[in-house]
Amino acid sequence: MNGSGGLIPLDEAQARLFALARPKPPVEIALVQACGHVLAQPLLATRNQPAADLSAMDGYAVSADDMPGPWTLIGESAAGRPFRRAVKRGDAVRISTGAIVPAGADTIVVQEDIRVDGTTVVLTGDGPATPGAHIRRAGHDFADGALLAPAGTCVDARVIALAAMAGHGTLSVHAPVRVVILSTGDELVAPGTPLPSPAHIPASNGVMLSAMLHRLPVDMNMPALLADRLDGIAAALADHRDADIIVTTGGASVGDHDLIQPALLESGGSVDFWRIAMRPGKPVMVGRLGNAIVLGLPGNPVSAYVTALLLLLPLVRTFAGYQEVLPHIRQAAASVPFSANGARQDFMRARLTDSGLVPVSSQDSGALSSLLAADALVIRAAHQPETLAGEPLDYIALG
Ligand SMILES: Nc1nc2c(c(=O)[nH]1)N[C@H]1C(S)=C(S)[C@@H](COP(=O)(O)OP(=O)(O)OC[C@H]3O[C@@H](n4cnc5c(N)ncnc54)[C@H](O)[C@@H]3O)O[C@H]1N2
Numbered sequence: 001m002n003g004s005g006g007l008i009p010l011d012e013a014q015a016r017l018f019a020l021a022r023p024k025p026p027v028e029i030a031l032v033q034a035c036g037h038v039l040a041q042p043l044l045a046t047r048n049q050p051a052a053d054l055s056a057m058d059g060y061a062v063s064a065d066d067m068p069g070p071w072t073l074i075g076e077s078a079a080g081r082p083f084r085r086a087v088k089r090g091d092a093v094r095i096s097t098g099a100i101v102p103a104g105a106d107t108i109v110v111q112e113d114i115r116v117d118g119t120t121v122v123l124t125g126d127g128p129a130t131p132g133a134h135i136r137r138a139g140h141d142f143a144d145g146a147l148l149a150p151a152g153t154c155v156d157a158r159v160i161a162l163a164a165m166a167g168h169g170t171l172s173v174h175a176p177v178r179v180v181i182l183s184t185g186d187e188l189v190a191p192g193t194p195l196p197s198p199a200h201i202p203a204s205n206g207v208m209l210s211a212m213l214h215r216l217p218v219d220m221n222m223p224a225l226l227a228d229r230l231d232g233i234a235a236a237l238a239d240h241r242d243a244d245i246i247v248t249t250g251g252a253s254v255g256d257h258d259l260i261q262p263a264l265l266e267s268g269g270s271v272d273f274w275r276i277a278m279r280p281g282k283p284v285m286v287g288r289l290g291n292a293i294v295l296g297l298p299g300n301p302v303s304a305y306v307t308a309l310l311l312l313l314p315l316v317r318t319f320a321g322y323q324e325v326l327p328h329i330r331q332a333a334a335s336v337p338f339s340a341n342g343a344r345q346d347f348m349r350a351r352l353t354d355s356g357l358v359p360v361s362s363q364d365s366g367a368l369s370s371l372l373a374a375d376a377l378v379i380r381a382a383h384q385p386e387t388l389a390g391e392p393l394d395y396i397a398l399g
């Protein structure tokens, strides 16, 4: 026994859950769709950047040996329209930012330092400090064949821009993770639909989970709400046995209408473990059905949020090939005392103020307004003694 009534510690539950997942196979994906995916292959340059010496300024290309001029203007090199002839002694070529430096020139004089009289170019300012000034050398950003990002890199706007510059229109990334979100409960009504009675509530968990997954590489499927009926839930689970993850909310606990486990068994699946020593989120269940990992989250909206943050999102990241899958843990001082904790690891909603962390007034796992009022989840270890004001606390930033 572990002192918390047979509940599994969260870190053990995470390790067991993530061990069920394997990174998805590679697929080629267009750059515009690649953000949030993870590189399955290293990103290599297929060209030199720049491919030639380019001017970094608008001005005049000359030879440093000719300083301080004057020069004869013999033509123009614009971005995309290079000057084709060589620059000889006494020559200057009008040049724009990003244009190729003509042969024979090795220095750019910025136009602010120049006066042009007809075809005569005269130095009026200080001129370039050093020969070679304002020239971006061929290959100085990267050379053909260079490793730009290793496999395992999370694709963001910087990676996408670099890939485009390096000659790619697609990237090899881990395939999207197929996630099915099933919301169960007789009381649920689709968001925005009039409630038939005070016994009904809007089904907020589905849209919440879908929003939490929004930035991850996920193929999401959110079928219709499911009533508390064993056969209906079992059939819905079986329908999605080819998914990577079936995540359910509601029906995870011990009540007469808590049907996720019996429905999973009815559909031919198996339960790996149930109940985690955490608050909120104790009734989480993990099982398998066909290809799918079945992650049963509690119905209470805050419990569903916290368990999605700590279990669902890291599981998706594991499938997606992420190297860091868990939320980042930060430290800040307690602004007020945090009382000694019980046997379950506690994730307390708190505000991060100038004087430190303050718990929000309600820690009820049904109170969604308290979740929005919080900007941190303070992590209290099982049996952690009282933390005094000014002492450090671990927390996860929200939002
Ligand atoms: N006797 C016990 N009762 C409960 C225990 C326990 O150990 N012994 N655990 C409690 C804890 S902790 C939690 S958390 C809840 C979890 O219950 P379920 O996962 O079975 O969830 P439901 O009973 O179906 O619903 C709980 C609550 O959440 C609302 N809900 C459900 N689905 C949604 C949804 N999609 N969107 C918004 N709200 C939803 C539902 O109406 C209930 O109010 O069990 C405790 N009970």
Ligand code: MOO
Pocket (backbone or CB within 6 Å): 278, 279, 280, 281, 282, 283, 298, 300, 302, 303, 365
């Ligand atoms: O786990 Mo429940 O989430 O404590 O309310």
